[in-house]
Amino acid sequence: MMKRYLLFLLLLAASSLAQAQKTTSARVIGNIFSDVAGQPLEGAFLLLTPVDKEGEKPQQTIADAEGNFEFTIPSGGKYKLQAQFLGYSPWTGILYFESGKRNAVPTINLPATTMVLDTLEIIGQTVAMEVKEDTTVFMAAAYKTRPEAVAEDLISKLPGIDVDLSGNVTAQGEEVKKVLVDGKPFFGDDPKIALQNLPVEIIEKVEMIDEQSEQARFTGFDDGDRNKVLNIITNKSKQYGKFGKGTLGYGTDNRYTASGSLNLFKGDQRISILGMSNNINEQNFSMQDIMGAIGGGGRGRRGQGGRGGGGGMSSMMDQSQNFLSNNNNGISQTNALGVNYTDKWGKNWDVTASYFFNSKNTVLEQYSFREYILSDMDNQRMDQNSVSESNNVNHRLTARLENKINDRNSILIQPTISFQNYDNIDHWEQVTYLDEGDTLNYSDNESYSDKAGVNFSNSILYRHKFKKDRRTFSVNLTNTAYTSSGLSNDWALTQQIQNGMFVSDTTDQQTESDTRQWGMSANTSYTEPIGKYGMLQLGYNVAYNENNADTYSRAFNYESGEYDEILEQQSNVFESNSLRHRPFTRYQWSNRTVTFATGVAYQMTDMQNSSIYPHSGDYHYQFHNVLPEASFSYRPSRRSRLRITYNTQTSLPSINNLQDIVDMSDPLNVSLGNPELQQEMSNVFRLNYRKFSPENGQFFFANLSATTTQDKISTATWIAQSDTTLADGTQIARGTTITQSVNLDGYFNSRATVSYGFPVEVLRSNLTLTTNGQYTRQVGLTNNVQAYTHNGLIGQSIKLSSNISEDVDFNLSWSTNYYMINNELQANSNNNYFQHSLQLKYRQRFLDRFFIGGTGRLLMYNGLDTGDDPSIFLLSANIGAQVLKNNRGEISLSVYDILNQNQSIARTVSESYIEDTYSTVLTQYAMLTFTYNLSDFRPPKRPRGMPDRDTMRMMMN
Known part of the structure; x- marks a missing residue:
């Protein structure tokens, strides 16, 4: 009883304290405008200083794009508010604010001036961030980087944003898939190109945006769907001129690097040219793989079941965690060239277009050890070693053309086309055995494949606003086309136990494949306001897709010396067509604080699958689904927001999984198609909370997501426990692995990330604490027994980023x-x-021109079931000097992997096996490098006799 009483008193005291704090603190809000044209003064600096309050520090903030600003003060009382903006007279006022209330400051109107004014003293650090709607703005000047740094160096210091060693960016726990420059695409949607090529010196601020779709932004109807986007805002003084960088380097073991960039900015017209060539595994772009060819040679390569579903969770020593700044297993030689063009044509057209080419040659050696998870026999194991060489060549062109016809009508056209050529030579050996060491089979395999593909898509979005506010109509038309063709030669020598004896067999076959896909869809939307805060949306979506796959396998004929013996069980002509209708309706209620939306769609899908050769068969399915959705957003202040979303979605199987074929290009790892696959249906829940405190540089965010999937396209695996004959007559030896995609219920995935960051003034650095967790329940069939694999992860990280000066830069x-x-x-x-x-x-x-630097990484493991807990210490260092006028040149000597310990080990966990893979990586080398930085900015000249901007404002006044 006493314990309950004490607990009650503690809760009462905590409640009273929270209530006292809640009622004591006060919010101060206001807005600031130019008195010339009544325009909001985005970026205006405001300083709030307490009067006669000892120990309370002044606060500072900046105005957002609408001219709004906000302070949170610990208690009411008398304060001095000061405001300043370049080119305007400052403003000062003494104001009294009440505790526990929302205090509105009268609108501040600053008069323009041509006089040189004293500036307000900034207390502590420069204002680092500001929040407006779904955008968080970071001021580049508040984060110290070296003068020659690139955007990625700045981005990695921003609160809530992480850049891993492969250049992948996450913001508030979500992957960033697009980086804009002044609101426009830069080399399409490839984040790495912008972040690794744009210099920090041109950046004024960076916006982290929870971006809605084009239709949602236009209609104002929030469907709850968001993507994390970074928008780099360039300094207006840097929008006219040319800048770039050139690098040449040569080192031991014939290692080399050469790269260059040139940017020509002339206001709205901007041209960027990039190029690079190296053999040190560096790339400043994301690889394109439109055919799914990268990572394997022959079909069904390495027992992964070319047509089997099921992924794994890469959980141990993941490749992205390795030391390389742009890590790729193997040794790669890369060549790349790109051009980006942005301009404004006339009054109405905004145009962005880019072309990018890259060629990559990779030599890779791998050793893998796989343990199959079986219930009714001793565990079966497989050891494999391989050597491969691949060449991947990509061309991609993207464009974005927007025409603002008038105030009520606009059209947006976004075409994209990609070309890929891929060839691969692969040799691998495989041994399968039981736990007690009995060998089941052995194979020696060689594969050569040559593939080419083209992928095209285009979107046309028309938008119309009616005279009545919030009444809109839009229609989005999309079409896609894809084609690929390939030729692979597969040779294998297998030794298998049959009737207690080892029997040898040779496979020599050639497979020709051709895949064609095209589709088109239309999505219409009409919105109608209901009252002051409500809105109704009515829409209809229709989509049609047609898929064709032709596969012909032929055995080598020793008499004719040609591949002319057709293998019918491994050949197939298959078609899959689908037609989808989805009418939907949504309702939204929204004010400045709360947004709630709910909706439902009725989806009717007709899927027709047909096998044409070597045997005919039709598989017709109709799916009828009710797809509910809901979203809720609560914004108690401009700097905090809670968003909860729920939606349902469906996914049809790919034609590669559907095609009715037996793939025996690797005789010991056979994969089967499944023309009876059904669609998946998923329920997705997401919760996101964020809060920023610009005054003290603190931030907090939490993300939670959970997904359940019915009829998950997973993998069924059979390990032949005796010599077996398949339904089509194919002979399978004991120990052979057979995989096929199947629909299974029970898949579940959840993720959680919580992060808190704040500046450490004594170190002049920013500290970020992040806790993350993940749980995945995979479902699969192994020898006709359904079972779950549970993968869990709990992690904690601490990150300290320096903000000391341009001379000292570190991340720990x-x-x-x-x-x-x-x-x-x-x-x-x-x-x-x-x-x-x-x-x-x-x-x-140090000493003005000299510098020293390096990177180090210690990687350790404890508790691995392999009996070996490896530790890897990777260390690289460089020393150099800046030369030439204005330190534009740089000479450096660098040594990579000083201790020669670099290695790559990865663990993959799937429904039916656990596999550890060891891969060759780049190891120790030294390199001498020279870099030249070009920076020549020249604002446009005013016509003779034209007054400057400030004088014009005074004249207008």
Whole structure:
């Protein structure tokens, strides 16, 4: 009883304290405008200083795009408010604010001036961030970077944003898939190109946007769907001129690098040219793989089941965690060239277009050890080693053309086309055996493949606003076309146990494949206001897709010396067509604080699958689905927001999984198509909360997501326990692995990320603490037994980013992840282990021109079931000097992997096996590099006799 009473008193005291704090603090809001044209003064600086309050520090903020500003003060009282904006007379006022209330400051109107004014003293750090609607703005000047740094160096310092060693960017726990420059695409949707090529010196601020779709932004109807986008705002003084960088380097083992960029900015017209060539695994772009060809040679390569579904969760020593700044397994030689063009044509057309070419040659050696998870026999294991060489060539062109016809009508056209050529030579050996060491089979394989593909898509969006506010109509037409063709030669020598004896067999075949897909869709939307805060949306979506796959396999004829013996069981002509109708309706209620939306769609899908050769068969399916959705957004202040969304979605199987074919290009790893696959249906829940405090540089965000999937396209795996004959007569030896895609219920995935960051003034750095968790329940069939594999992860990381000066730059981080693997079939396969990582990136300039720097990473593991807990210490360093006028040149000597410890180890966990893979990576080398930075900015000249902007404002006044 006493314990309950004490608990009650503690809760009452906490409640009273919270209430007292709530009623004592006060909000101060206001807006600031130009008195010349009544325009909001975005970026105006405001300083709030307490009067006669000892110990309370002044606060500072900046106005957003609408001229709004906000302070939160610990208690009411008398304050001095000061406002200033370049080119305007400052404003000062003494105001009294009441505790526990929302205090509105009278609108501030600043008069323009041509006089040189004293500036307000900025207390502590420069204002680092501001929040407006779904956008967080970071001021570049508040984050110290070296003068020659690129955008990626700045981005990695921003609160809530992480850049991994491969250049992938996450913002508030979500992947960033697009980076804009002044609101326009830069080389399409490839984030790496912008972040690794644009210099920091041209950046004024960076916007982190929760971007809605084009239709949602136009209609004002929030469907709850968001993508994280970074928008780099360039400094107006840097929008006229030319800038860029050139680098040449040569090192030991014939390592080399050469790269260059040139940017020609002339206001709205901007031309950027990029190029690079190296053999040190560096690339400043994202690879395109429109055919799904990268990562394998022959079909069904390495026992992964070319047509089987099921992915794994890469959980141990993931490749992206390795030391390389742009890590790729193997040794790669890369060549790339790109051009980006942005301009404004006339009064109405905004145009952006880009072309990018890249060619990559990779030599890779791998060793893998796989343990199959079986319930009714001793565990089966497979060891494999391989050597491969691949060439991947890509061309991609993108464009964005927007015509603002008038105030009520606009049209947006976005075409994209990609070309890919891929060839691969692969040799691998495989041994399968039981736990006690008995060998089941052996194979020696060679594969050569040559593939080419073209992928085209285009979107046309027409938008119309009626005279009545919030009444809109839009229609989005899209069409896609894809074609690929390939030729692969597969040779294999297999030794298998049959009737207690080893029997050898040779496979020599050639496979010709041709895939064609095209589709078109139309999405219409009409919105109608209902009252002051309500809105109704009515829409209709229709989509048609047609898919064709032709596959012909032929055996080598030793008499004719040609591949002319058709293998009917491995050949197939298949068609899959689908037609979808989806009418939908949504209702939204929204004010400045709360937005709630709900809707429902009725989807009717007709899927017709047909096998034409070597046998005919029709598979006709109709799916009728009711798809509800809902979203809720609560914004208690401009700087905090809670968003909750729920939606349902469906996905049809791909033609590669549907095609009715037996793939025996790798005789010991056979894959089957499944023309009876059904569509998937998923329920997705997301929760996101964020809060920023620009005055003290603190931020907090939390993300939670959960997905359940019915009829998940997963993998069924059969391990032949005796010599077997398939339904089509194909002979399968004991120990052979057979995979096929199947629909299974029970898949579940959830993720959670919580992050808190704040400046550490004594270190003049920013500290970020992040806790993350993940749980995945995969479902699969193994020898006709359905079972779940549970993969869990709990992790904690600490990141310290310097903000000391341009001469000292470092990033220090520590992370610990605890992995949990549990399979219901085999408890012996369960494994829980730790992964620890310590990483430091450092650079310091001294004696004005000289610098020293380096990167180091310690990677450790504890508890692996392999009996070996590896630790890897990767260390690189460089030293150099800046030369030429204005330090435009730089000479440096760098040594990569000083201790020669670099390696790549990855663990993959699937429904039916656990596999550890060791891959060759780039190791120790030294390189001498020269870099030249071009920076020549020249604002346009005013016609003779024309007054400057400030004088014109005074004249207008």
